[in-house]
Amino acid sequence: MTDRALPTGVVTPLVVFRTEDGATDRAATKALVEHQIAAGVRGLLVNGSTGELGNLAPAERSAVLRAVVETAAGRVPVWAGVAGLGTADAVTAAREAEADGADAALVLPPLFFDTSDAELAEHFRTVAAAIGIPVLAYDVPARAPRKLPVPLVRELAEEGVLRGLKDSSGNLTAGRQLCAATEHVAGFATYLGSEITLDLAAYLGFDGVVPGLANILPGSAVEVFDAARSGDPARAAEAQRTYQRLLGILDVPLDGAGFSARAIAAIKVAAAVVMDLPAPGTTAPFTQPDAAFVAAVTDIVQQSRTN
Numbered sequence: 001m002t003d004r005a006l007p008t009g010v011v012t013p014l015v016v017f018r019t020e021d022g023a024t025d026r027a028a029t030k031a032l033v034e035h036q037i038a039a040g041v042r043g044l045l046v047n048g049s050t051g052e053l054g055n056l057a058p059a060e061r062s063a064v065l066r067a068v069v070e071t072a073a074g075r076v077p078v079w080a081g082v083a084g085l086g087t088a089d090a091v092t093a094a095r096e097a098e099a100d101g102a103d104a105a106l107v108l109p110p111l112f113f114d115t116s117d118a119e120l121a122e123h124f125r126t127v128a129a130a131i132g133i134p135v136l137a138y139d140v141p142a143r144a145p146r147k148l149p150v151p152l153v154r155e156l157a158e159e160g161v162l163r164g165l166k167d168s169s170g171n172l173t174a175g176r177q178l179c180a181a182t183e184h185v186a187g188f189a190t191y192l193g194s195e196i197t198l199d200l201a202a203y204l205g206f207d208g209v210v211p212g213l214a215n216i217l218p219g220s221a222v223e224v225f226d227a228a229r230s231g232d233p234a235r236a237a238e239a240q241r242t243y244q245r246l247l248g249i250l251d252v253p254l255d256g257a258g259f260s261a262r263a264i265a266a267i268k269v270a271a272a273v274v275m276d277l278p279a280p281g282t283t284a285p286f287t288q289p290d291a292a293f294v295a296a297v298t299d300i301v302q303q304s305r306t307n
Helices: 026-039 058-072 087-099 117-130 150-159 172-182 198-204 218-229 233-251 259-274 291-306
Strands: 009-013 043-046 078-082 104-107 135-139 164-167 189-192
Touching: 009 218, 026 058, 026 218, 026 259, 043 058, 058 078, 058 087, 078 087, 087 104, 087 117, 104 117, 117 135, 117 150, 135 150, 150 172, 164 172, 172 189, 172 198, 189 198, 198 218, 198 233, 218 233, 233 259, 233 291, 259 291
Parallel strands: 009 043, 043 078, 078 104, 104 135, 135 164, 164 189
Antiparallel strands: none
16 A cells, blocks of 8 residues: 555546447547546546446446556556445455556445444445555445544544545535544545535645546646645635636536436536547436537536636
8 A cells, every 4th residue: 555546636536438338438538537647637536426336337337447547557546436235345346446456445335224333434444454455435425324423534544444535525614624633644645525615625634636527627626726735825716716617517407317417417528528529428327418408518618618
């Protein structure tokens, strides 16, 4: 386990591009990875929420991860999202991610039953013991039974079970408490999953950010976080305004779609627009983007790039 797997800065939670027959679109995936690395992101997350983790079969997750690892070729670390209904599922997924070349595993709590703090601790201990790459906890209450308690995270960090955490709770107060509670643990890294509070992440003490909008304009995310960390709040705020404009893609209506389907479709379409790729689809059961949706997202992207 090395610190290289836990970089300071922007880690992009990649969208997944697939062909019409459901296979990984290797050409589009390669273009996306190169787009990220050229912009200066410090890491890549495969099979996160933005990567439609909950909709992909195990073989599909492995195919995407292998394609990203192959293209990245060691230039930046690659994390793999790991989830399961229970601990046994998570261990299997974590071992497969390690075998596919992941540098670190971003592990969710058990997804079916709520668990006590002691049971949560045992879950993460078991997964960490099963693999030889760093384990980060994925704190995302919208996808799991509850938020991870800060005292539990501190305990597992001090044990060396957890090497980091991605906080996608949206609770900045809890985020500040997390950073303060773990700052004494050497090598423990904290990341904020956010779109328009990237500068605040740096001020609160996070080591990095994991913004879905970085799929589209990764350079803006890099500039925001780096400017904030270097003590240039004016430059950070100006770069952040690009993302504030771009955030409008999440409000584009798509008949029959829930918020997750609309948001992920918007980010995928916007990324394709920037890279001059055909508009991609989403994974079942998500509603597919229609022509009006693609046109509206494209218009917002173009305005965000020129303003």
